[in-house]
Amino acid sequence: MDLSARIKELAIAQGFDLAGIAPAVEADGFPRFLAWLDQGMHGEMAYLARLDMAHSHPASIFPEVKSVLVTAINYKPSQEEKPAANFGRVARYAGGADYHDILHEKLNRLLEQIRSLQPGIEGRGVVDTAPLLERDFARRAGLGWFGKNTMLINPRQGSYLLLGALLLNIELTPDPPFETRHCGSCTxxxxxxxxxxxxxxxxxxxxxxxxxxxxxxxxxxxxxxxxxxxxxxxxxxxxxxxxxxxxxxxPGENWREFRDxxxxxxxxxxxxxxxxxxxxxxxxxxxxxxxxxxxxxxxxxxxxxxxxxxxxxxxxxxxxxxxxxxxxxxxxxxxxxxxxxxxxx
Incomplete structure (x- = not known):
């Protein structure tokens, strides 16, 4: 088994449902991101505009990056319940532990395992808080396509996905990007x-x-x-x-233990x-x-x-x-x- 396949295997063993590899290149959606900012659609999320150019390339986060390992966990709940009177709903990703902490911990453990495979490997885990267009790299890593609601959709796991990425300083074999959108005429x-x-x-x-x-x-x-x-x-x-x-x-079995x-x-x-x-x-x-x-x-x-x-x-x-x-x-x-x-x- 080559190194790229072994790394993805380790990611799945770490509790991720999906794992794919993308090259460390400029994000495909960066021009669209800038246009979106120019139209003010980010509202009061000033941090997005403040770090606008940093979103262009993962090297702004980790200068030595050569490959991006993108991971995803399915957090779909096992059942749907209609709220009772005076009860409010919470987005499913937030019903329990903070996913930033959980995914960072998993990515850090995964990085330690990857380091043991070959001397000189270094990397950095990213979960939603660094200037990385994660969904762009997830698509490029073959994990899914962008729905009309802008969510990443995987044909087997759906769109209830928590994304994480490992920026690595080694050249890995990239996965074929997901080119086809399967939304059709659905709106x-x-x-x-x-x-x-x-x-x-x-x-x-x-x-x-x-x-x-x-x-x-x-x-x-x-x-x-x-x-x-x-x-x-x-x-x-x-x-x-x-x-x-x-x-x-x-339902997302790998996320079950973190749900409340x-x-x-x-x-x-x-x-x-x-x-x-x-x-x-x-x-x-x-x-x-x-x-x-x-x-x-x-x-x-x-x-x-x-x-x-x-x-x-x-x-x-x-x-x-x-x-x-x-x-x-x-x-x-x-x-x-x-x-x-x-x-x-």
């Missing part, structure tokens, strides 16, 4: 988006995306988008839920009642820490306004006294929305 993902975040197939306007609104946006969410957010309190999976390619793949079903459906009223210390203890080591408590409370208030349960009014009224103006405004909006729905004055 299910585009039609299902409640905030119309896709101006055209394959282009996401993050400023309208529920994931961006609930996670990355630090200020108030524009009222025009709030009804479309439904009961999502962190992230969104709608464009993946409706994708036909996600019907047949089996209790984190995928959150009691919105309980969220409003958490003290700062309780919130920190519960969410500090999870993806939900990113928007901090003020962001999660903002989202919870909007979700309660959309679910329209008048039983939440006392807690929303209490939230109107929160020290954060962001939370107070969202709570009052939710109260007004519930009162309007039930004509409670």
């Amino acid at each position: 299910a993902c585009l039609s299902a988006c409640p905030t119309e975040a896709f101006p055209q197939p394959g282009v996401l306007d993050a400023r309208k995306c529920i994931s961006y609104l609930t996670i990355e946006l630090k200020g108030a969410i524009a009222e025009e988008f709030r009804p479309g957010m439904g009961d999502w309190v962190f992230g969104c999976d709608i464009c993946q839920e409706v994708c036909p390619w996600n019907r047949k793949p089996s 079903p209790a984190m995928e459906r959150l009691n919105l009223v309980e969220l409003l009642r958490l003290s700062e210390e309780e919130f920190r203890h519960r969410f500090r080591d999870t993806p939900m820490w990113r928007p901090r408590q003020r962001g999660i409370l903002r989202n919870a208030c909007i979700a309660l306004g959309n679910t329209g349960n008048p039983e939440a009014l006392p807690d929303l009224e209490q939230a109107c006294l929160n020290k954060e103006p962001l939370v107070r405004e969202a709570a009052q909006w939710a109260i007004d929305r519930i009162n309007e729905r039930f004509s409670i004055f």
